[in-house]
Amino acid sequence: MTAHTSGEDSARTSRRMFLVGGGVVATGLLVPWYFAGRGAPSAGIAATRGPGLSANAFVHVAPDDTVTVWLAKSEMGQGVYTGLTQILGEELDVDPRRIKVEFAPVDAAFNHPHVPMQFTGGSMSTNSSYEQLRKAGATARAMLVAAAARRWSLAAASLETTDGQVVGGGQRAKYGDLAIDASELAPPRDVTLKDPAKFRYIGRSLRRLDSPQKITGRAQFGIDVIRPDMAHAAIARPPMFGGAVRSVDDRAARAVAGVLDVRQIAAGVAVLATNTWSARQGRDALEIEWAPGAEPDFSLATLRTRYQALLREPGAIATNTGDAAAALGNGARSLDVEYELPYLAHACMEPLNCVAQVTEHSCEIWTGTQMQTADRDAAAALLGFKPEQVSIHTTFLGGGFGRRGNPRADFVLEAVELAKAAGRPVKVTWTREDDMRGGWYRPFGLSRVRAAVDAAGLPIAWLHTIAAQPVLRGTQFEGFIPPGAPDPTVAEGAADMPYAIANLRVEVHEGASPVPVQWWRSVGHSHTGFAVNGALDELAQLGGRDPLELRRALLAGKPRHLAVLNAAARRARWGEAQEPGHHLGIALQESFGSIVAQVAEVSVERGAVRVHRITCAIDCGFAVNPGGVIAQMESAVVFGLSAALYGEIGIEHGGAVQSNFDDYRLLRISEMPFVDTILVASDGPMGGAGEPGVPPVAPAVCNAIFAATGKRIRRLPITSSL
Amino acid sequence: MITLEINGARHELDADPAMPLLWALRDLAGLTGTKYGCGKALCGACTVHLDGEPVRACVTPLAAVEGRRITTIEGLSTDGSHPVQRAWTELDVVQCGYCQSGQIMSAAALLASAPKPSDADIDAAMAGNLCRCGTYQRIRAAIKRASELMEAPQ
Ligand code: FES
Ligand code: FES
DSSP states (O other), X not given: OOOOOOHHHHHHHHHHHHHHTSOTTTTOOOOOHHHHTTTOOOHHHHHTSOSSEEEETTEEEOTTSOEEEEESSOOSSSSHHHHHHHHHHHHHTSOGGGEEEEEOOSOGGGSOTTSSSOOOOTTXXXXXXXXXXXXXXXXXXXXXXXXXXXXXXXXXXXXXXXXXXXXXXXXEEEHHHHHHHHHTSOOOSOOOOOXXXXXXSTTSOOOOTTHHHHTTTOSOBGGGOOOTTOEEEEEEOOSSTTOEEEEEEOHHHHTSTTEEXXXXXXXXXXXXXXXXXXXXXXXXXXXXXXXXXXXXXXXXXXXXXXXXXXXXXXXXXXXXXXXXXXXXXXSSEEEEEEEEEOBBOOOOSSOOEEEEEEOSSOEEEEEOOSOHHHHHHHXXXXXXXXXXXXXXXXXXXXXXXXXXXXXXXXXXXXHHHHHHHHTSOEEEEOOXXXXXXXXXXXXXXXXXXXXXXXXXXXXXEEEEEEEEOOSSTTSTTGGGSOTTSOOHHHHTTTTTOOSOOSEEEEEEEEOOOSSOBOOOTTTTHHHHHHHHHHHHHHHHHHTTOOHHHHHHHHTTTOHHHHHHHHHXXXXXXXXXXXXXXXXXXXXXXXXXXXXXXXXXXXXXXTTEEEXXXXXXXXXXXXXXXXXXXXXXXXXXXXXXXXXXXXXXXXXXTTEESOOSTXXXXXXXXXXXXXXXXXXXXXXXXXXXXXXXXXTXXXXXXXXXXXXXXXXXXXXXXXXXXX | OEEEEETTEEEEEOOOTTSBHHHIIIIISOOTTSOOSOSSSSSOTTEEEETTEEEEXXXXXXXXXXXXXXXXXXXXXXXXXXXXXXXXHHTTOOSSOTTHHHHHHHXXXXXXXXXXXXXXXXXXXXXXOOOTTOOHHHHHHHXXXXXXXXXXXX
């Protein structure tokens, strides 16, 4: 692949592709810019590697035969540690199980191929790395073959590779033995990639390569980092959003055994100690008077009232086909309903934390981050450094779900600021309460759907107004909002719903609130998946149609969607007798380049909902590691179910109400439904897997609750609506 | 000075007897395999064994563990060969992995007392261990697999 696109085309194409949320490399039109530079690693990276072949930034072959891959993507449970290593190993022709895996430093060489940032998100890790890593592996392999050809005076074309060795002409050499010679060659401009029919690792369910570390406690998360002379810090943070320290009396805190120092920083008042517990004891002993934020009495009720008013005003147009307003009046029957979704915390199992060390000329950061470039740039700006003076050591992430890619680098900057003030390495560990109450939530949102069906019960008009805070606006990704248009993440999944409805109009009100919001696993789809699938079920009822049959009718021209829908319905035995008291609900959402349909099997007894089974079908195009996709579906179902049943961050007096897992409940093993996942094969472009399983969960369950009880749930969580 | 026996080794720690075992393990003994998740016995990430019984280290003060046998994930086996660990690998249980030290310690304690646990036994023993990545289905299967592995002649 040698076609180059101009920078402008590339930017435009990548914007469009980003907005559709997946399939970024699938068109094959774009050449990752990195390879345009013939694949040489930057000087900074090369200097950190020993002798051997560094064919490009991603791979190194050492003379002792150690093969190392550097992952540009962070491992937060989604399995890139395994999947990306499979991709590289395939083309390099080395068993992935013997490749050493490192997390890449922050460097432009590790940017997303079409976005000038190093980040992990958007369910794009596999599809955006696919060609990048295949070429990285193939380039290194070609250089090793060329080195052998030269050594043996044979034509390169007459040589082959087999699991880390070059063979041919009766000769055989390990990659390690060729690494130095190969490093003296110029990387080829073009490499031939393997015929997919010959894949040995890609497309196979390789077992997770990070299990050995994670079952023994050896895996290092950010919270586990220990540096010489490091202080442990706990930060007293304002109890309301936008609050600030007015005055502090730290005498009692300083008297706590183990406390080293107390410092006021932008985030609040930090207590530094010889261990985490002493820091927290010291923090509890602080006496702080807080200045409230701009809206001290702000509550969720305030925001709900504002949004309800907005839903009666015209909003910015996200999509407009036909004439929905006119068609509404022409239907046989119509509805006007509101769906409401709460603020939600990411609640990663590993509370936020960061270790930083700042010297006169350098800053080092150790943490689990999803956004290395943004963190580095924010730290450099704070310190008045050049970006290259800041280095980031990415660790394993104890969950991310979006929270660890903060647009303001919140959990990173406070550690950097504190480490500079303290003049020694500092680890800031958030308490669970800090993490839960610290904001950056999935936005609270309202959807008003006015829709009509014709005499045959088919929807002819859908006028959908959404009010929610935007998550891209004001961030590094603002450039992906087309000029004059609403933030696409608010309406995604509604504006581009796959159903054939002739008159569709989606309007957006970008809300404002003192509560900071952020991308949360599946972003806007977590809202629209609920509203669209819920309202569609209501339309089925209104038109006297079966919910599955109506969806089939509206997806008639879409074979991939139909295949997914039918696979889930068939496996769940839709339309057949279920166990006594068990009822089914169905939902389908296309997001991040993949299509997922789920059928929930639910019973409701005396107001208590029990989810027995979720049948989940996904078409994500080609799966690099099918087992990994299945694991992500199981994970997404639990994530979606916790949110549907219990998830809610309330706001009172300008701050969050919930604080820990007693009032922010997560699903437990005793409540776990059986998840039955079906991978629907297709030749569609490679989609994502981390997020697309989340959006259908809540509506499938609520539609099943309707089947069981006749009650529509239009406000989540279910437990506060039933 | 408080003397603790952790994974068969004696540790002399200069710590307040009120300090929860979790922080002594992590910050003083350098054993970071045991995780902090909630600090209030709500999540199970900090589960260790005290004389073979599962306890939440985040709410167990040092004063209560002096002279007793503490086993952490680092001491469950030297090489990841405990049947629970083998089953976890075989069934690809882990995702982010953060909760898994606690899950494995709870599961190992369950199997020590109930070598052939029923689903209800698993629910009862494991319901205190949260997994945000949602690995419950595999945890259940892996506990059953570990039970088989324990039975099989080595
Ligand atoms: S940290 Fe001990 S139970 Fe959560
Ligand atoms: S594996 Fe991530 S929290 Fe359990």
